Amino acid sequence: MVTENTVNAAAATPVNYSITPEPASNQIDKNISYYDLKVTPGQKETIKFKINNDDINNHTYKVLVNRATTDVNGVIDYNLHNIAPDSDLQDNIEKLATYPQTVAVDARSSKEVAIDLTAPKSEFTGELLGGIFVEENDQVANDSKLPKGVSLKNKYNYVLGLQLQQNTATIKPDLKLVKAFQAVKSGQVYVDAEMDNDVPTIEKNVTVDAKVTPKDSPKIILKADKAKMSMAPNSDFDYPVDVNSVTGANKNKRLKPGTYTMDLSVKANNNKNSWNLKRNFTVTSEQNAKLNKTVPNRSKDIWIILGSIAILIVIAGSVILIYRKNKR
Known part of the structure; x- marks a missing residue:
């Protein structure tokens, strides 16, 4: 898996570099483009890839090995580094790799980058999943080549998947609802359902049907459902249920102070696994007052x-x- 990512696209700018993985002898599936390696306890090996600089200028590149996480959209994310690990994580793939974090590549040339891996000393079942993240430095500042009046707000990076396994034994999925809580971001008020995939395997084709009710009441006051999601091994997934809308009639909608229940119906792995999860949470007047400082409630303005x-x-x-x- 080699992916190219863009952020805050504002102008059409060329990607003037690429990465090329070099084959590994212990690749499990030789038909895929990312590293899927079979390792033994304590095994040491070196994997290599090339950074190809196609630009007429010299450049330096950031290199990181990142542990896979799950974002709020139910997508496995390989772009974050040194995120606090799940409490059930036994082996952190970020700690198993040694490599140069800055690589200089001359114009119109390539450079080989080596990553030294040391497999966990103890046996493990499942997948240690991460990605090799590569990004050209100074992309935002280096906009002198762009037309006058155009600022570079794009940042391009590549991620080369990295997965370590000792065996292909099946692991029984285990999903927990850790907590539910009210939160706000970018004008959106929502209730977060923090789920924990606490086993070292990917949960695939995840479907979530979420409902919020007052405690001990069947009345549904909020709901959200979404399908075709994934969860990374040993990762938390903060599933949001919207309280308000950023614009429109429900912009000023709020939960009144009180105790509520988050009720989740979750299915995964083509409906082979399912969970019914519940957690109570409380909304206080103090929480709403703090929230309204960030997202002002204008419902009384008309009066x-x-x-x-x-x-x-x-x-x-x-x-x-x-x-x-x-x-x-």
Whole structure:
């Protein structure tokens, strides 16, 4: 798996570099483009890939081995480094790799990069999943080549998948709902359902049907469902259930202070596995007050405006009445 990622696309800019993996002798599936390696306890080996600089200028590149995580969209993410590990994680793939984190490549040339791997000393079942992240440095600052008035807001990177296995034995999936809590980001108020995939295997084709009810009540006040998601091994998945909308009639919708229940129906691996998970959570007045500082609640603004208009009408009427009396 070699992927190219863009962030905040604002202008069409060329990608002037690429990466090329070199085959490994212990590759499990030789038909895939990423590293899927069979290892033995304590095994040491070196894998190599090339960074190809196709530009007319010299460049330096950031190189990181990142442990796979799960983002809020239910997509396995290989772009984050040194994220706090899941409490059940036995072996962190980031700690098993030694490599140069900055690589200089001359113009119109390639450079081979070596990553030394040391497999865990103890036996393990499942997958240690990560990605080799490569990004050209100074992309945002280096916009002198762009047309006048155009700023470079794109950042391009490549990720080369890295998976270590000792065997292909099947692991029984185990999914937990750790907690539910109210949160806010970019004007969106939501209730987060923090799920934990606490075994070293990918949960595939995940479907979530979420409902929020008042505690001990069947009344559904919030719901969300989504399919075709994935969860990385030993990772948390914060599944969001929207409370408000960023714009429109529900922009100022809020949960009243009280205790609620997050109810999840989760299916995975082509419906072979399923879970019904519940957690209670509490919304307080203090939480809502803090939240409203970030996302102001304007639901009462219309009444303030109407009240102000009414007051102005009364004042204007009084002035006219006094004027008429004085005129007589």
